[in-house]
Every structure is written in structure tokens, then in C-alpha cells.
Amino acid sequence: MKKYLAIFKISFAQEFAYRLNFIMWRLRNVMQIFLIFFLWNAVFTDPTRVVFGYDRGKILTYVFGILIMKAIVLSARTIEVAGEISSGDLTNFLLKPVNYFKYWFSRDLSSKALNLGFAASEALILYLILRPPFFLQTNPWLIVAFVISLAIAVVLFFGLLFLSNLIAFWMPEQGWSAQFLIIVIFTDFLSGGVFPLDIFPLVVQKILYTLPFPYLLFFPLQIYLGKIPVTQVWGGIMIACAWTLILLAGLKFVWNRGIRKYEAVGR
């Protein structure tokens, strides 16, 4: 545990090595929020309007929630794994007395901590500038369920991201392409990161709920907003848990196959 805490601290310090890069990255996140915020603001010019089950307060809470949730769930360093496999740098870790998965999870947590700190400050500044109405959840059960679903989402994304990196064992030059498709395209859209998924017809929503993506951002936010009946919340959490276990088992299986294929090219 002590060594992973040290990895957490070192990784946290490393994030500050390229400060301008980090600030620019955060600036980009804020600009993306601008688009979504003003889009929904235009839809809800009439404060009494209810569209897709959202009123003005709930939809703008969703927008700000996405900023925070992305920092917690989607901030990760694990994206670098594919590069380590294709460059042969993975060998260094195989020789060290560290668990490779715990190593990257520790690094992910440090990235999440830093991004969360910035996202919270940005949300506060944006709040002071834009003064949107906010929805505050007061039901303690829903808050507990929200926190649990959030914790599951963090592990679920770790499994998904790590798994998509492992393609580099078989196709060393293609790590980025799997990440682009699975993480940038599917995760961003199908997790509710760009728009809430309940604008779709019910049948499409049901199909989406059978995939792991909605459990990353959309489902936890729906719990927070009280848009899912309490009776269905735990069922959803169970599905998210099942997906997490499937992905982690898949990760272990693919890793074991990949490591046999690994040739430490370049070393």
C-alpha cells in the first residue's frame, strides 16, 4: 500500500511538470461546457418549460455535473499503457516488484484528484459568471447510491480503458486507434458526456442501458437528479457491477494472453 501511495504522490507531482499543457487541457474542458451550457440555456429560455423530463435547474445541474464527473471518472493516465507495450517499456515494470494494474490505478487516482481540484474551481467560477439555477439532491439514500455508482464508474472506466490499450500486444501501432474509437467516440457520446441519453426514444435508451457506457456518467447523474425511481436504482447499480466484473475478468484474460505474445520489441 505504501509504495502505491508513493506512486500516487510522484504521479501527482509529475502532472505539474507540464503546467501549461495541463492548464490548456482544463481550458478546453471549460470551452466544451460553454457549448453544452448555452445550448440548453437556449432551449430553456422559459424557466417553467420541461423537456425530456428536465426543467431548467436539472438540465443545468446535469451540465455542471458532467464537468465534475468527467474529472472524476474519465481523467486517467492509463491511456499510456498502449505506448509502453509498443515501445517495450513494459519490460521495466515486469521486472519491478509492483503490480502493474495497481500501479496504473494509483496514477489514475492522482490524475483524478488533480483534475477534480481544477474542475471544482472551474465550476465555481462558471457558476459565479453564469449564475445558473441548481438542483440540490436532499434524499440521503439517493446521495449514497450516487456515491456508490460513482465509485463503480471509476473502476468500470479503468477496466474499459486498460482493455482497449491491450490491443497493442497484437497490433503495436494501433493502440491509439482503439482508444480513439472506444474512449473518444463511444465513451464520450454513449456515456451521456455530450448530451443526456434520455432525449432518445425509450427503446434506444433500453438498448443503451445494456452497454457499459451509460454507467460511467449518465446513470450516476440520473441518480443524483432523482430521475430514476429508488426501486430501480439498485438494479442499475447491480448491472454496473456486473459490467465492471466482466471487464475486469476480460482484462485479466486478455492480459494473460497478451503477455505471452509480448516480445519486448525495442529492448
Added chain:
Amino acid sequence: MKNLRKYLKVWWMMSKNSFIQVLINKFGAGVFLTGKILRFVFFMTFIVFLLKGTQNLAGYSLSQTVFFFLTFNLVDIVSQFLFREVYRFRPLIVSGGFDLVLTKPISPLFRSLMGGADILDFITIPPLIVAIVILARGLNPTAISAFFYILLLLNGLLLATAFHIMVISMGIITFEIDHTIMIYRDLTNLGRFPIDIYAQPLRGILTYLIPVGIMITLPAKALMGLVSYQGVLVSLAIGVLALYVAKRFWGIALKRYTSASS
């Protein structure tokens, strides 16, 4: 004229090499193209369902909102197709490899901007144009509105050129390209929807300071007959001015190139 022919020939040679480079990695190219198409489809689906639920967006109907979105895509994709080399400019500056560009008998600006056209973007341009033409006909534009649309689209590309020149010029001075170009992309992304949805002062900034509105929203509005002659003239003047300023900035940046690492 002779010079133009020479540059066209050089551009074609560089583009051909760039196309071959991309097509060597067929799997990666296929995945990337699939991702781009999916992103477009997802966003389009979102707009359709959103407008079905809300009936209009800032007073624009579904077909008008889709038209704004398609126009955004056209300007965005054409500029990416032409200026993809900008995304590869940083290593040249950091390594000092830009020296080799400076010694060649062609304009270093031309080489840095247009040295590697992107075939994956090129593939998506024809279907996009077809979609725009079909949708535009449904909006019943007059001949003059259609003319203004094309004129302002070209002006939008002029502004995109100016932005890209600014980005590589800043790259020479600060060694930073990747985030600057992505911030430019994020800013233009604000033009996915008509800039009428933004509140002041953001709308003003997007119209005059960082003229995303002139690049994307105005051409689409012109087709809908919502732009006056004066508006067209002012937009063209801003386009030419932006290109002039960008060219001057490039000159200043070039003088500050230190040839580091070489």
C-alpha cells in the same frame, strides 16, 4: 500564373505522399474514418431528437439547425483536409528540422500549412456537399442568397487559414502547437449551432474578436436570406484583414525562429 502552377504541382506531390503514408496503415485509417463518421452520426442524431422535443432552437427549425451543423462541418473538414500539416509542425520547430524547410525554394508558410493534406477528411467532403445541397434546396434560397452563401463560405475558409497561420506562428514563438490548435478547434466547435444561442458578451466575442460566427453561422444565415449586403461586405473585410494580420504575425514569428537543437 507559372508560380501558381508550380505550387499546385508541389501541393499535389506532397498530398500524394501524405495520402500514401496514411493508406499504408489501412486498419488505423479505417478505424479513424469510422470514428469520424460515428461522431458525425451521433451528433446529428442528437440534433434531430433535440429539435423533435423542443420544436426549435433559438427560433431556428430542425432543417435550419441541421444546415448550420452541416456548414460547420464543411468549413471544419475542408480546413482540416488542407491544413493537417499544422498538427505536425511542432516537432519541426522543437528539433530544428524547420531549417530544412527554410532552405527549400518554396514558401515555408505554404509548406508548413499545406504540406500534408488529409485523405480521411477528403473522403468525407463529397457526401457532405451532397447533403448540404439537398438540404439547401429545401430551404428555398434565392440565387443571390446562394451566391452569398458560397462567397461567405470561401471567406470562412480564409478566416480558417488566418487562424492556422496564427497557430503555427505562435508555435515558433512558444513551441506550443498541440493545445493551441485544439483550443482553436474547440472555439470553432462553438459554431456547431447558430451563435444566436450564446449570451453576450460571448456572442460578441464569437462574432468580432474570434470570428467563429463569420466563419460558420453567417454563411448559413446568408442562405436563409438573413444577411444584408452590408453584412456580407463587412464579413469579407474582416476575412481579408484577418489574413493580413496573420501574415504579418507569421513574418514577426519567423524572425524569432532560433533554430534550436539543430
